[in-house]
Amino acid sequence: MFKIFTAIISITPLFNLNAQEISYSSKNLRFKSKGITLSGTVYDVKSPKAGILLVHGSGQELRMKEFATTLAKSGYTVLTYDKRGVGESEGVYAGPEVGTNNIDSTNLDLLAEDVNAAVNVLSQKIRNKKTKIGLMGFSQAGWIIPIAANKNKKVDFMVIFSGALISTKEQLRFQFYTNGDTDFWKKHTEKDAREHIKNDTDRYEFINTDPVYTLNKLSIPGLWIFGGKDIQVPVNLSIEILEELNKKGKQFQHKLYPDLGHNTAASENQETIKEALNWINRL
Template sequence: MKTINKLADKSNVNTKQFCRNILLILFLFSTVGHILAIPPNFTTKNIKFLSEGDSLSGTIFKPDHISAAVVIIHGSGQEKRMTEFATLLAKNGIAVLTYDKRGVGESAGIYAGPEVGTNNVDSTNLNLLSLDASAAVNVLSKYLSNNQIPIGLIGGSQAGWIIPLTAEKNKKVKFMTIFSGALITVKEQLRFQFYTNGNASFWDTHTEEDARKHTMTDPDKYEFTDTDPVGVLSKLSIPGLWIFGGKDIQVPVNLSIEHLNTLKSKGKRYEYKLFPTLGHNTAFSKDEEPMKEAIKWMKNISKVKAKH
């Protein structure tokens, strides 16, 4: 009899535990459903716009409450619109236009780059890409229809040359945010990149003096019309933020910072943040601080503009 009672008691415990598990599962499902039902705090709109006779395709991300706006400028490579990056910015109150690079994705035109046997860093191509970016700025400005919202440019690597060229062409550009952009000529950057040769341990075996000497004196491997960003930056009057990684093996960071400091000494509103342990990919590394720093700086641009 005692055995039967024990079995009955055990059965009751199992039944209660089963019911608790069912309730927990139902609660979790309802919670997930509620989260999924919450609409994002931004809207998106797919667009097409013309640049230099070609139709480019992109997406505009518009937050409910906008503190600033940017056009995302590509680095090198066959890059489509950067929707994850745009989503992150939009969630932080920054309106975004991101588009497929010309000749990539849904954008017309001809892509230039080593993947297709052409040069994507000569002055002709960099200038063309800056014209695309300028056209995108005009589209975003018209879409927002609010001249109190400052529009800037954001991007990394090769965008470090394209962004100043764009700002020089389009006075609607009010600020620049650049990740790992070189403040040296294209040819100098290539000399440095060939010297480091993709070696992640480069800075463990080489000194700043070694790298600088090679960057400034090594013979060029390619002949093309060069681009000097310092010349363009010396003409601009808008603020800019550069974010660098101290272990970068594609851009000579210390040399770039020296040029920035020279420009700052002449009254330019240029700032930089150095993250000593990071490499070239400062924007999307495991460290979230570079992106947080950039977002905070861009939001502050809006506050400063409002005060003025």
């Protein structure tokens, strides 16, 4: 059985980001992707500030209804769907819970194809074709979103919460090193972590995915939101990589919340969601 650590994020922001809620409608729908049918819900507003597709992190993730509702009430048309093989969506789910590798490049590419199928559906729901469409995702979506955006010209921007800028194999080295220890950064230095990421022996062999390879091809703007106490993602190293990409002319920004961990989009972290939406509104 293939066993790896997963970072499962709970997304339940039941707060109101606007002083005045915007009315919206919701409709369940089904759409095709790579030979299977995915099931989701679109939350539609009359004149959206932007269209947002929510992209899952790792785990057996259902559509993110609460998060989508929050965004819709704040003026965005949102599409969210059950991950393939989960809930009402067809297909086969890959993940350590079922003994398979969910960060193999084949699976990441497949999930990116699902994202693009959903983008095409979302674009049809947007009445004003000048309205920007973006991808917003969490954790593992940091690898999936760039792959999808590189293949779909309808994507105008991306927002990634707690997504790594290092490769999938390097990420595993870091997660095995932190081993879920919430006090990890009290016991280890940044130098320790970087040396381990660089030199540790890989426990599993699979085709590696390096997000930098794809990000180098993108011209759309992106925002990464990080927590300084994250033990799933090496945040300082990821920020350093972003800054190097910006030296090449990329439009990538980041926001660091020093006291937060990996779950930067949790309901108690309202400021991170506000930061993301304010950034989208400035595009």
